[in-house]
Amino acid sequence: MHYTFEIERGNFTDAGQASSSVKRTLKHLGVAPANIKRTVVALFEAEINAIAHAYGGTIDVDIDDEKIVMVVADTGPGIPNLDLAMQEGWSTASPEVREMGYGAGMGLPNIKKNTDDLKIESTVGVGTTVTMTVFFA
Amino acid sequence: MAAQETFFGHSLKVDKTRCLGCTTCMRSCPTGAIRIRGGKAVMNDNKCVDCGNCMKVCPHKAIYIQQDDFALIHNYEYRVCLVPTTFIGQFEEKFKTREIYACLKKLGFTHIYEVEHEVEYIVELYNKYIAKHPEIRTFISPYCPAVIRLIQVRFPSLVDNIIKVRAPFELAAHIMTNRLMDEGAKREDIGVFYVTPCAAKIAAVKYPVSNKETRINGVINMDFLFNKVQLMLRGSNNNAEAINHSLTSRDILWPLPGGEASLFNGSHYAVDGLQNVLNFLERLEDEAVDAQGLVEMRICDQGCVGGVLATNNRFVARKRLEDRAHLLDKPDRPLNRYTRYNNPDFCKWIDEQMEIDEITPHSIYKLDDNFAEAIKMAERMKKIEKALPGVNCSACGAPSCAALAEDIVRGDADISSCMFINRHTQASEDAIRDIWGDRIKTRTITNDNNE
Ligand SMILES: Nc1ncnc2c1ncn2[C@@H]1O[C@H](COP(=O)(O)OP(=O)(O)O)[C@@H](O)[C@H]1O
Ligand code: SF4
Ligand code: SF4
Ligand SMILES: [Mg+2]
Numbered sequence: 001m002h003y004t005f006e007i008e009r010g011n012f013t014d015a016g017q018a019s020s021s022v023k024r025t026l027k028h029l030g031v032a033p034a035n036i037k038r039t040v041v042a043l044f045e046a047e048i049n050a051i052a053h054a055y056g057g058t059i060d061v062d063i064d065d066e067k068i069v070m071v072v073a074d075t076g077p078g079i080p081n082l083d084l085a086m087q088e089g090w091s092t093a094s095p096e097v098r099e100m101g102y103g104a105g106m107g108l109p110n111i112k113k114n115t116d117d118l119k120i121e122s123t124v125g126v127g128t129t130v131t132m133t134v135f136f137a
Numbered sequence: 138m139a140a141q142e143t144f145f146g147h148s149l150k151v152d153k154t155r156c157l158g159c160t161t162c163m164r165s166c167p168t169g170a171i172r173i174r175g176g177k178a179v180m181n182d183n184k185c186v187d188c189g190n191c192m193k194v195c196p197h198k199a200i201y202i203q204q205d206d207f208a209l210i211h212n213y214e215y216r217v218c219l220v221p222t223t224f225i226g227q228f229e230e231k232f233k234t235r236e237i238y239a240c241l242k243k244l245g246f247t248h249i250y251e252v253e254h255e256v257e258y259i260v261e262l263y264n265k266y267i268a269k270h271p272e273i274r275t276f277i278s279p280y281c282p283a284v285i286r287l288i289q290v291r292f293p294s295l296v297d298n299i300i301k302v303r304a305p306f307e308l309a310a311h312i313m314t315n316r317l318m319d320e321g322a323k324r325e326d327i328g329v330f331y332v333t334p335c336a337a338k339i340a341a342v343k344y345p346v347s348n349k350e351t352r353i354n355g356v357i358n359m360d361f362l363f364n365k366v367q368l369m370l371r372g373s374n375n376n377a378e379a380i381n382h383s384l385t386s387r388d389i390l391w392p393l394p395g396g397e398a399s400l401f402n403g404s405h406y407a408v409d410g411l412q413n414v415l416n417f418l419e420r421l422e423d424e425a426v427d428a429q430g431l432v433e434m435r436i437c438d439q440g441c442v443g444g445v446l447a448t449n450n451r452f453v454a455r456k457r458l459e460d461r462a463h464l465l466d467k468p469d470r471p472l473n474r475y476t477r478y479n480n481p482d483f484c485k486w487i488d489e490q491m492e493i494d495e496i497t498p499h500s501i502y503k504l505d506d507n508f509a510e511a512i513k514m515a516e517r518m519k520k521i522e523k524a525l526p527g528v529n530c531s532a533c534g535a536p537s538c539a540a541l542a543e544d545i546v547r548g549d550a551d552i553s554s555c556m557f558i559n560r561h562t563q564a565s566e567d568a569i570r571d572i573w574g575d576r577i578k579t580r581t582i583t584n585d586n587n588e
Binding site: 001019020023024025027028029030033034036037040041044063064065136 | 293294419422423424425498500502503504505506508509511512514515516518519543
């Protein structure tokens with residue numbers, strides 16, 4: 001099954017709607033709680049990044065009987081140095097973003113930790129696409 | 138509704154003669170346990186968590202809590218009344234606890250036992266449990282039975298975070314029966330009755346999560362007993378002591394928010410009120426809060442003085458308990474004040490009695506055991522939800538359009554019950570009649586009747 005969500009630039013208030021909707025569906029499907037947790041944590045972080053560091057975008061979610069694939073695609077500045085971005089604690093978050101309680105530099109490392117597969121494609125000046133997969137078994 | 142295995146039982150009932158099917162309760166239920174059928178509210182036993190919210194919001198007083206016949210107490214030679222301090226908080230301060238207890242004795246009880254007398258040992262049990270489980274970071278208090286059930290049905294991933302210790306009234310009941318038996322009473326001659334502020338505690342006695350033996354023989358609704366005692370107090374100045382009358386100020390405050398947390402030395406949180414509890418559990422589940430230590434949780438706003446059977450305003454009752462606590466100058470008392478607790482054999486035995494063996498998850502969400510089938514159903518549900526108007530009018534007898542969509546895929550409802558979808562067909566007329574009963578005026582359906 002397939003879902004699409006829009007992400008609005010700078011809208012932290014509505015952040016988490018995609019992950020709570022996905023959470024509800026996975027509960028309906030009877031997915032193991034640990035896997036639901038991993039999925040929700042990863043999706044939420046990717047959503048926040050698209051809100052905080054980019055200019056919004058879309059989330060595409062595909063669920064079949066063995067996995068969930070989440071694609072978070074934004075238009076934005078892109079990530080110039082991915083290795084650096086993946087480091088724990090590295091953050092370029094603006095003071096406003098930090099004031100919202102984000103910007104600890106743990107988002108991408110957490111996504112890595114909670115997913116079974118992670119692909120990040122980023123072009124500076126164009127945007128970033130984060131593809132995350134969680135297997136249910 | 139489709140037949141299913143029943144996991145829970147409840148004392149909350151709908152009085153069909155009073156219920157108008159106004160949908161107020163249905164819309165306020167945290168687990169979507171209520172539907173309107175035949176013009177009346179109907180509860181799903183597996184979804185209801187006994188939070189009492191429906192009863193609190195019902196404008197027609199149509200939801201009530203069934204209670205044991207009071208005359209039952211006379212089946213026993215020793216009639217013990219287990220009184221929680223919430224009960225005392227219902228009374229004006231000018232009435233001494235001794236006068237209140239005298240009334241209870243007049244009503245037929247032979248012994249009065251204050252439940253909170255045992256809470257310090259309950260916290261000891263929490264500490265022991267926490268020490269045994271270094272792998273767990275967040276420990277949720279097992280005190281409010283509605284919270285336990287809410288976790289079982291809505292947050293199954295958190296069942297292992299609940300401390301597996303039974304409620305203080307159970308400890309008090311064990312201590313009291315043992316004491317009477319030491320004095321020569323026969324087990325079967327002892328009747329222990331707990332005065333409850335809520336439906337959740339009744340369910341905890343009658344349909345316990347743990348399959349261990351309960352020593353509670355009956356439950357008495359607090360509002361019922363309050364009315365009786367209040368009337369007697371007006372015309373009397375009798376005195377009677379509780380058998381264990383030595384509560385500390387902190388014992389008295391136990392049922393209030395922070396009551397458990399204040400006896401606990403480690404890192405702790407205190408959450409009260411249905412909406413707050415839901416939000417906190419939701420965030421815990423997503424790991425969006427990192428709560429290390431003990432999380433005290435009470436479904437009722439202001440804790441148990443906000444219980445649905447507590448007659449008086451919860452803020453007034455809270456103030457009264459705080460005032461009574463201040464009157465006691467000794468907040469502390471040496472732990473293990475009973476010689477009983479100095480006996481390791483006794484502690485070993487009572488620790489075993491107080492243990493909950495298992496808390497099983499019972500998710501209300503899962504659509505089907507078969508994953509492929511569940512996906513199909515979820516997809517259909519999404520389509521139906523899109524087709525529905527999204528106004529959540531509840532005229533279909535479900536709390537929201539999303540809930541109706543779920544009912545439809547589960548086979549518990551039909552899309553023709555949505556008035557927006559299917560306004561002018563016989564099927565819709567029949568469906569509306571099923572939901573709303575005779576209240577709906579008959580009208581003739583013709584094909585050109587689409588004004
Ligand atoms: N979608 C994105 N677009 C542009 N930059 C990003 C994006 N996601 C992450 N980054 C960059 O990677 C850094 C690290 O991201 P993350 O680990 O989530 O930490 P944080 O969001 O707390 O800064 C960010 O500070 C930002 O520089
Ligand atoms: S007691 Fe609570 S959970 Fe049960 S039907 Fe009423 S509102 Fe719903
Ligand atoms: S907070 Fe207290 S009164 Fe309210 S449901 Fe829980 S145990 Fe019962
Ligand atoms: Mg981030």
